[in-house]
Amino acid sequence: MKLVDAHNLTKTYASGTGTLTALDAVNFSIGAGEFVAIMGPSGSGKTTLMNLVGLLDRPSGGRLILEGEDVTGLSPDRQAGVRNARIGFIFQSYNLLPRSSAIENVELPLVYAGMQRRERRELARRFLSIIGLSGRMDHLPAMLSGGEQQRVAIARAVVNNPALILADEPTGALDSTTGRTVLAIFQKLNTLGKSVLMVTHDEAVARHASRILRIQDGRIVSDAAVEDRIFARDAQREAAGAVS
Ligand SMILES: Nc1ncnc2c1ncn2[C@@H]1O[C@H](COP(=O)(O)OP(=O)(O)O)[C@@H](O)[C@H]1O
Ligand SMILES: [Mg+2]
Structure with missing residues (x-):
C-alpha cells in the first residue's frame, strides 16, 4: 500500500476574469520510506501540491488517498486529526x-495529541538533543540562528512520529553548511523509515532525495530516480561531538 496516492489531483483558483489552474490533474504516488524532491519553476504549483498532500487545502478535483484511506471528502475536523497524527x-x-x-x-x-506534560517534556528534550540543540532548549526563537530555528522546526515536525514529512524549501533561507545539516537530518529520518517530500529549486539539494518529481505549469513533466545521489554529512553535529 502506498503512503500517498494522488489521482487526477487538481486545484484551481479564481483569478480576475477566469480561473487559474495551479495543479492540473496530477497523478503520483509515494511509497513508505521514499525521499522525493519536487522541483519546478516559480509558480509551477509546488506549494499548492504540498498543501493538498498535507491537507492544508482542499483539491478542486481528483482524489487523495493516504495509507489506503480516501481523505478527500473528510470533514475539516477529521482532516485535522489525520494531519496531526500522520x-x-x-x-x-x-x-x-x-x-x-x-x-x-x-x-x-x-x-494537541493529548500527551501529559511530563511525558511530552521528556520526549521533546530527547528530540532536541538528537538534533544537537541540548544547550538551547529554553531559548526563544529570536535568540537562535536560522539553522537552529530550522532544526527546532524539524524536531517539532517529527516529535509525533509522523509517517510523512513535508518540507517546502527547507534549506532556502540557510547557508550551505547549515543546509547540508538539514539534508543530513532528512536522510537520517528517511533511513529510519519516514517518507520525505521536499520542495526545492536547487538541483544539488534535490540530489539528496532518492527520486525527483518535476512539475511545470501544474503538470508533472518528469518522475525519475536519482542516479547520483548525494549523502550529506551533518557537519554541525560532528563539530558539536568533537568538542563535547
Ligand atoms: N491562494 C491563491 N490564490 C490564487 N492563486 C494562487 C494562490 N496560491 C497560488 N496561486 C497561484 O497558483 C500558481 C501556483 O502557485 P504555487 O503553488 O505557490 O507555486 P510554486 O510553489 O511552484 O511557486 C501560481 O500561478 C500562483 O500565483
Ligand atoms: Mg512555493
Whole structure:
C-alpha cells in the first residue's frame, strides 16, 4: 500500500476574469520510506501540491488517498486529526511561535495529541538533543540562528512520529553548511523509515532525495530516480561531538 496516492489531483483558483489552474490533474504516488524532491519553476504549483498532500487545502478535483484511506471528502475536523497524527510540516520560514521557547515549540504537537506534560517534556528534550540543540532548549526563537530555528522546526515536525514529512524549501533561507545539516537530518529520518517530500529549486539539494518529481505549469513533466545521489554529512553535529 502506498503512503500517498494522488489521482487526477487538481486545484484551481479564481483569478480576475477566469480561473487559474495551479495543479492540473496530477497523478503520483509515494511509497513508505521514499525521499522525493519536487522541483519546478516559480509558480509551477509546488506549494499548492504540498498543501493538498498535507491537507492544508482542499483539491478542486481528483482524489487523495493516504495509507489506503480516501481523505478527500473528510470533514475539516477529521482532516485535522489525520494531519496531526500522520504528517509533519517544515516550512522555509520555520513558523515557530515567537513567545515560546524551543522546547515548548517542539512540545506543541504533543499538546494537541493529548500527551501529559511530563511525558511530552521528556520526549521533546530527547528530540532536541538528537538534533544537537541540548544547550538551547529554553531559548526563544529570536535568540537562535536560522539553522537552529530550522532544526527546532524539524524536531517539532517529527516529535509525533509522523509517517510523512513535508518540507517546502527547507534549506532556502540557510547557508550551505547549515543546509547540508538539514539534508543530513532528512536522510537520517528517511533511513529510519519516514517518507520525505521536499520542495526545492536547487538541483544539488534535490540530489539528496532518492527520486525527483518535476512539475511545470501544474503538470508533472518528469518522475525519475536519482542516479547520483548525494549523502550529506551533518557537519554541525560532528563539530558539536568533537568538542563535547
Ligand atoms: N491562494 C491563491 N490564490 C490564487 N492563486 C494562487 C494562490 N496560491 C497560488 N496561486 C497561484 O497558483 C500558481 C501556483 O502557485 P504555487 O503553488 O505557490 O507555486 P510554486 O510553489 O511552484 O511557486 C501560481 O500561478 C500562483 O500565483
Ligand atoms: Mg512555493
